[in-house]
Amino acid sequence: MNPHRRHPLVIIATLLVYFFLYIPVIILVLYSFNRSRTNVLFEGVISNFGPIEMEGSNVVQSPCGPFHWFCELSKNRDVLHAAQNTLTIAIISTIISTVIGTLAAFALARYQFRMRTFSEVSLYIPVVIPEIVMGIGILILFSQLFTMLNQTMNMSGDNRLSLGLSTVILSHIAFSIPFVTLVVRARLQGFDISYEEAAMDLGANEVVTFMRVTLPMIMPGVLAGALLAFTLSLDDFVITFFTTGPGATTLPIYVYGLLRRIITPQVNALSAVWILLVLVVVFALQRLQSRQT
Amino acid sequence: MAEFAVELRDVVKTFPNPGGGEVHAVDHVTLKIEQGEFFSLLGPSGCGKTTSLRMIAGFEWPTEGVVYIDGKAMGRTPPFLRPVNTVFQNYALFQHMTIFQNVAFGLEMEKASTDDINRRVGAALEMVQLRGMDKRKPKQLSGGQQQRIALARALVKRPAVLLLDEPLGALDLKLRKEMQLELKALQHQVGITFIYVTHDQEEALTMSNRIAVMEKGKALQIGKPEEIYERPNCRFVADFIGESNFLTGTIKELAHDSVSVILNELVAEIVGIPIGTLRTGQSVIISIRPEKIRIAEQQNFTNNALNGVVKSVTYIGSETRILVNIDGVELAVWEQNRISTLNLQAYYSEGQNITVHLFPENTLVLPAD
Amino acid sequence: MIRRLREKKSLQGNLLISPTMIFMVGMLVIPLLLTAVVSFGRRAPDGDVIFTFSLDNYARLSGLRTNCEDGSRLCFDPIYAQILWRSISLAFNTTVLVILLAYPLAYFIARAPAKRRNTYLFLVLVPMWTNFVIRVYAWLMILRTQGVLNNFLGSLAGLLNLHFTPLEMIYTPGAVLVGMVYEFLPFMILPIYTSIEKIDNSLFEAAADLGANPIRTLRRITLPLSMPGMVAGTILVFVPVMGTFIVSDLLGGRQVILVGNLIQNQFLIARDPTFGSAASLVLMVLTLIVTFIYTRKFGFGEEIVSA
DSSP states (O other): OOTTTTOHHHHHHHHHHHHHHHHHHHHHHHHTTBSBSSOSSOOOBOOEESSOEEETTEEEEETTGGGHHHHHHHHOHHHHHHHHHHHHHHHHHHHHHHHHHHHHHHHHHHOOOTTHHHHHHHHHHHHHSOHHHHHHHHHHHHHHHHHHHHHHTTOOGGGSOOSSHHHHHHHHHHHHHHHHHHHHHHHHHTOOTHHHHHHHHTTOOHHHHIIIIIHHHHHHHHHHHHHHHHHHHHHOOHHHHHHOOTTOOOHHHHHHHHHTSOOOHHHHHHHHHHHHHHHHHHHHHHHHHHHHO | OOSEEEEEEEEEEEEEOTTSSEEEEEEEEEEEEETTOEEEEEOSTTSSHHHHHHHHHTSSOOSEEEEEETTEEOTTOOGGGSSEEEEOTTOOOOTTSOHHHHHHHHHHHTTOOHHHHHHHHHHHHHHTTOTTOTTOOGGGSOHHHHHHHHHHHHHTTOOSEEEEESTTTTSOHHHHHHHHHHHHHHHHHHOOEEEEEESOHHHHHHHOSEEEEEETTEEEEEEOHHHHHHSOSSHHHHHHSSOOEEEEEEEEEEOSSOEEEEESSSSOEEEEEEOSSOOTTOEEEEEEOGGGEEEESSSOOSSSEEEEEEEEEEEOSSEEEEEEEETTEEEEEEEEOOSOOSOGGGTOOTTOEEEEEEOGGGOEEEEOO | OHHHHHHOHHHHHHHHHHHHHHHHIIIIIHHHHHHHHHHTSEEOTTSOEEOOOOOHHHHHHHTEESSOTTSOSOEEOTHHHHHHHHHHHHHHHHHHHHHHHHHHHHHHHHTSOHHHHHHHHHHHHHHHTSOHHHHHHHHHHHHSTTSHHHHHHHHHHHHTTOOOOOOOOTTSHHHHHHHHHHHHHHHHHHHHHHHHHTSOHHHHHHHHHTTOOHHHHIIIIIHHHTHHHHHHHHHHHHHHHHTOOHHHHHHHTTTOOOHHHHHHHHHHTSOOHHHHHHHHHHHHHHHHHHHHHHHHHHOOOTTOOOO
C-alpha cells in the first residue's frame, strides 16, 4: 500500500525532475547535428552528402552528411590522444588502487594494529575535503619535489622531472583507494570466516586459501570497487587539472580547454559519442551480470 | 599408532574481555580420547566445547597446555598441516565450486592424481548416498544434503580424527534423528575417531562411546553415557542430562556405600548413595530422577517414603507425569503407562493423597557446590 | 620468517595496510602539511616560495589592511570574506534545492514495484555518466542569451504575439546555482532512495491503521526515517560545492568568483602559491568545521553505503 506514490504531486514532481535531468543531455546530442559552426542557434541538419561546402558559418554539405562533426572528431588527433590518455590513466590507476584498496580492506576488517586509527582517518579525509584542496596540495608537493630533484641531480631541458602522466596516475590512485577500501570492506564484513577455516582444514595454506576460496567469494565486491575507481578516474577533473602537464591531457581537461576557446559542434559530437559508449558498456555489463546469476 | 587419538593436557585458552580482563574459554581441561571411539563434548553454549574442538583442529592455539594428535604435540601447527578434518556447523561448502570440486578440494591440496581424485570423490559421494550430484552447486542442495557433502568432503581425506561441530543443528527434528543413526553407523563403518560437539544431551547419549560434560570452560565429568546419566558427579551434570529432582540437606551418618541425610526443606531423613568424597555434617544436594521415584499404594516402606498430595497430572502418552506437593516441595514423578487406560482419573487425580518412595540406590547424594 | 608472520597477527595487519599508508601519507598528509607550510611563506618574484614564517597571507584573507584608502591605521576589506560567504551560501542553497528536488523522485523510485526500480535508477544515472564538464557545457548552451531557453521563450512569445527581450541568464549567480543543482542532484537522489527503500512496508501500513493521513505519515514516519540518506547526501553535495570552480568559471564568467576560483587563480595566473595555499587551507578548515558541526547534530548517515 503506497499512500503517496500515486499522489499526483509526487508523480508530477518526478516527471519534472526527470525532465530536468535529461533536457541538457538531449539538447547536447541534438546540437551535434547542427549545421552552424558557431553552434549558437540551431540552423538545421546537414542534408547533403558530398565535398564540404559552407554558407557563411553553416556547413551545407559534407562527405559525412549529418554526421559531419563526428567525422571531424575522428580526425582530431588531440581528442584521440586525450582519450587514450584518459583510458590509460583510468586502467592503470584502477588496477593498482583496487589491489591496494582490497589489501587495506582486509587489514581494517580483520586485524588490530597500531596504525589503525590513523589509516581510518586518512582514508576518510579525501571524502570530506573539497577536491581542490587535495589537488593543490599534490601540486605543491610535486613542484617542490621536482625543483629540488632537478637542482640536485642537475637535470636540464627535457630531462627535467615535471608534471605528466605519472603524476596524474599517482594522484588518481590516491583518491581511488578510499573508495575501493570502503566497498570491499563492506563486502568483507558479511563474509563468513568458516569458509577460510574449511579450506585450511582441508590442507590449503594461507595463500592458496586466499586465491581459491576468499578471493572468488568477494570478487563481486572487488569488481564493484574497481568499477567505482574506474568511473572516478575517468570523470575526474579537478585533481587532474592540477597534476597534469603537457602531453598528459585527459578528455575532461581537453573539453574544458575547448570550451574556453572556440566551441564547434564537435564538442557535442564528443559528448554524444561518450554517452553512447557509456550506454553500450553498461548494457554489456548488465548482460554479463545477468548471465552469471 | 599412539595410545590416544587425541589428548588435551591441562589446556587453557583465554580471550581478552572487551570490557577488560580475560575470559577463560577453556579452563585446565585434560582429555584422553581413544583410537576409534565416538567421543562427544557436551555442554551449554559458552562452555568451551567448540573452543576445545577448534584447538584440536588448529584454528586456535592453547594459551597453556598441549594438544596431542596421535601422540605428537601440535604446538602452533596450522590446520593444514594437521591430520584432522572438520565438519562445520554451517557446512562451509564453497559456494562458487561444484559439489565435485568441493569434495575434491582436500585431495587437490594433497596433490593427488586426477584418477585418484575421481575414484575417491566418487566413493565418498557413494558413501553419503549422494552420487550424481557432482555438477550441482551447494545452493541447489537441501540442508541435509549439504550436511552430507560436508561430511564427504572431510572423510575423503581419510583423516585420523574427524571433528564435528554441532553438524546437525540446522536440521529439523526427524532428519536430525535419522542423521544421528547414520553418523553412528558411518563411524562404525569407517572406523576412525569421531570427536563430536553438541549441546543436545539426548544426541550425545545416543551416539557416543564416551561423553565429556563441560561447563564454563571446565570438563566436569567424563564417562560412558550410562555413567554420566546414572551417576552424575555434581549438580550441573545431574541437571543438564535428563531431568532431576533436587533437595538439599546435611549429612547425618556416612558409611561406605550409603549415607543418611537430614533434609532442609522437609522434616525427613533420606538414605542415598554418596557420590564423591563426603564427610559428616557436610551440606549436600540430593538428586533423584523422576522416573526413579515409585508411587506406593500404601505405606509399606521403611525409609525414603514421603507423603504428599497430587498437584497435577499430565498425560504424555507413553508416560504419566505427576507433580506431587510434599509440604510445599514439589517432586516430579514419571510413571510408564504399562497398562492401557482410558480413564486416568481412575489412577491419579488432583488433590489425591499419595505416598512416594525414593529407592536408596537411585537417590544420589552430591556435594553442594 | 613466514612463521613469525603467521603468528603475529598485528604484523600481518601492518603489512596489508602499508601500501595504502604510503599513498595516503605521500599524497594526502604530506601535501596538506606542505600546503600549510607554504601558506606561511612569502612569494618570491618569480612565483616561487620563500619559506619563512609570516602571517601576511592570512591577514590578507581576513581583510585586515594597514594601507587604508582613507588614511586610517586599520580598516577592513571585505573582498575575501565576500568570496568565502558566496561559496558557503552557494553550497547551502544548492544543498537545500537539491534536497527539495531529489526527495520526490527518490520517494517515487523507492516505492515503485521492485522490478521497475532498477530501471528508474538507471535512468537517473545515465545523465550522470556523461562527463562533468560536458554537462556544464550543456547548461551554457541552454542559458546563453542566444541559447536554447531564450530561443524557446522567444518563439513562445512570438506565437502569443508578445514582445520578448531575451533574458540575461548566463554569467549570473543564478546560472551557477542551476549548474550546481544539476550536477549534484544524483548524489542526493541515491542516498535518499536507499534510506527510503529500507523502510519496511509494514510501517506505512501500521501508520495508516493507526489513523495517519498521507501528510502525517510523511512528516512523522517517512521523513525521520530517511534522515540518514539526507545526511549522507548533504555531505556528498556540500563539500564539493564549497570547492568548485569550473561551474562558476563556465557559467558565471568573471562575475561569480568563489573560493575555488580564487585558489585556481592564485596558482595559475597570479602565481602566488603562498596566498593560494592559505586560501586552500582556510577552505579546508571551514569545510571541516561545518561538516563536523553537521555530523555532530545529524550523524554520518553511514547507515548507508550507497554505491
